[in-house]
Amino acid sequence: MPETTATSTVVPVPPALGAQAERLIESGVHEIAGLTAAAIRSFAEAAEARTGGDGALLAVHPDRAPASALAPLLSHAGKPGFVVTDMTDVDLFTPLDTIALPDTPLYLVTGLDRGDRMADWSPNEALPALAAEARTPLLLTEGIHWVLQQPAVLERNHCFMTIGSRLRKTGGTLDSRTPAIWISNGTGRDGRERRDAPKVGWCWAGNRHTWLGFASAQERRGLDG
Template identity: 60%
Template sequence: MALPTLSTQAERLIDLDLHTFAGVPAEALTDAAVRAGAERTDALLAIDPALAPPSALAPLMRRGEKPGFVVEDMTDVDAFGPNGVDLPDSPLYLIQAPDRGDEFENVSPAEALEAITAGGRSPLLLTEGLLWVLQVPEILERNHCFMTIGSRIRKASGQLDSRTPALWISGGTGRDGTTRRDAPKLGWCWWNNRHTWLGIASAGGRTVG
């Protein structure tokens, strides 16, 4: 599923007023797109997670008329930060060649991480996955969604929390409620569990402009 041009992506983020939330001028987004190549469709324009956390991005997702949401038992969603991922020192950056990772369906995050890094790629962050869905809502397909295992929580003990974030489509069951059926959903999975309907998303690299 092709990305919009970088210039279109910048306008989309401005339309969502994310530049205001992140505290960057609208011109910074459009200028970043121009510097990188306004007509490019091989990269995703991203905002530093510290400036646009998951709790701010998730409700902006849409599938039809249904807004996105965070599962009720993930009140600590903004604590999921980059783990083993080096981000450019810039409020705005590019994610090169994002991939949904369908080949990792029915593979646990623990198993997939080694294969992703061995292939010269990097696991996608939760905020990066959310920004991708904002630009390309159809990247979430029934039975083909994805985890974002580059974001983890490190406990005070130094150990990593055993959850990993994921984005998928609600079935409208349980605490989601029937009114949220078919809505885009931010939830979590166990690090060592496999899911036949969740790939593990990755990036080809991250650059500034």
């Protein structure tokens, strides 16, 4: 197992839940999810009253708002987000069997961590380490929600993987690609016009990258959780 790398980078927490609700509405996420603006606001208000917010992320269930619809809503350096061209199956990356999502359209993700300390680990190495710490890896859609709410969480040389989402092949084995969110260099098939744009892509489960941490959370909960 690689050594954990200390970092002094301060990762910003999401804004208050009410502000997050307005951000989702402004971005049209409620329409993607088939929800009313009132429903988003009502959930945020109830969650704020019940939990105090505590730095939680307001997430929409991936069955309601898939990654392909959310990625273009991201923005960095004035460039919209995109999914890499060789990930046309991005919405087939679903939660690991070890991850139980609240059975509600909206839920909270608490105790967010970008996972900088695990930079230069492979997904195969990071996943059991997170489990041993009783932490849960973020889903791709949750990572997109985090960047949508707090764009500063995505930095050059400090981007992150979302290994809670994986693609299952015929027979149930996992595809060896693992999703991540980073900033495009505008090279190759990305195109120069996409330099500095937020990018949803993938890396091999056995490979290490010095600029990718492993985003995780403490727990997920609905209003009844």
